[in-house]
Amino acid sequence: MYVQYKPKRGLLGTIFQVEILQGMALTLKRLFSKPITRQYPDVKPVIRPGFRGQHALVRDPETGDSKCIGCMRCAMACPSRCIRIRSHKGKEPGAKRKIDCYRIESLRCVYCGYCEEVCPVNAIVLTEVYEYGSYDRPSLYFTREQLLANWDRFVEEKGADMENYVNPFWRPRGLAEADLPAPKRLSVSAEWRGEEQVVGRKWQQQQAAQQD
């Protein structure tokens, strides 16, 4: 491929360096435009739905405890291996699995959101809280109690519209209703539903199957 490094220009263009003057005109124009800077601590950024911030375990209003069933899917899906779960099951038949320990090392987390996507019961969430820096590491190594407290704090901050709060990651976009486990079939706006989406391989396969 022939690349023309030196654009052709007339004698006057060479003498007056038109390109430089054009650039100067542009910067001068920008000098009088409105800056796009957001003065962060004074002006907070707008958090859009699906923001992946501080981790939390959803507190089930019925039991008052977390919804986690100890299936280990989040720990398996986690690319940075920052989730650590210990659980045990009682000897008697029909006993539920009990979570002894659920820890997230948030310093290692990459905030990919796979854990909340893969969770069959919507137990883990990445909330919209992003200001939780700390001066020591242990306080960022969240325990189960801390994670539940994070959720409580998030609910308190979020306030009134909490009843309708659905994180888009609880119900991954582009998946059909039938492909989701029962607790993930949440009522969401139409644009999130698989029927309205054009992304996701399963959705595409389904479309192809319907056409045949």
Place this chain on the structure above:
Amino acid sequence: MNIIMLLVWILILFAVVMLHVAYATYFERKIIGHMQVRVGPMRVGWHGLLQPIADGVKSFFKEDIIPENADKPTFLAAPIICLVAMMTSLAVLPFAKGWVLADIDIGLLFIFAMSSLASYGVVLAGWASNSKYSFLGGLRSMAQVISYEISMGLSLVGVMLMAGSLNLTQIVEAQGDSFLGMYLMPQCIGFFVFFISMLAETNRVPFDLPEAETELVSGYSTEYSGMRYAIFFMAEYIGMMVMASIATICYLGGWNGPFEVALFPPFWFVLKVYLFMFLFIWIRATLPRYRYDQLMDLGWKLLIPLALANIVLTACFRAILA
């Protein structure tokens, strides 16, 4: 002149220039910020107005690190050479009629000598730091000096020919107080050459090869810290102001303006200098850095022949008209 009065004048000039240096950095950061659709410093004081003071205090109290393998006496002397040379040139600048510390007859030559001496500070800093980046920075500065000093000197020969003097006050007076008297029009080639050499001389973008943050991590000043680093910056900004003043004196008619400002005679001079400072910053916000060989090409193949042609033309016109 009374020696005490002279000292007082020196102190006043020093204080004013230092304040200007401090606020030139603020001005530069603000202007470049707005040109890049940012806001620049905002936190210290109203719209960041106290930022230069904070910067000064910070750099003053920072640890002064001297590298183990540095050539110590040279390392310590380099920033001081830069600053002293630049500040000395302030003495001969006429800010208004009679507002000059030393009205010497070789003013222009003196300025040349001092601005060349300041480049030695940069070269020595690069050498003495004993670091590869600093060394490359010093090397580039050296090459820049030999290609741009010549064209700058030659471009001002036209002005000398027209004014018939090297005394800066007389150069301004030779231009008269009319708009057409300014040497900008008859010496437009000389001004063009001088302007580009001026950018190269003060190590400003697009000719900031000796410091080149992106490739040489601040070049000659890589190993400097704290106050010594700040001294290099001061020298650079005073250099900018001196060069802007020379351009004002030699091409824009110095302190002469459309009308006299009785309260503050250097009003027009200061305004023109600010204009040049804005131009410096504007160019910095716009242009990328020249490549090393492009810089040499421009200096030797374009600016020096142009300056020589300008001298011949000016001399011919002088001979015909006078």
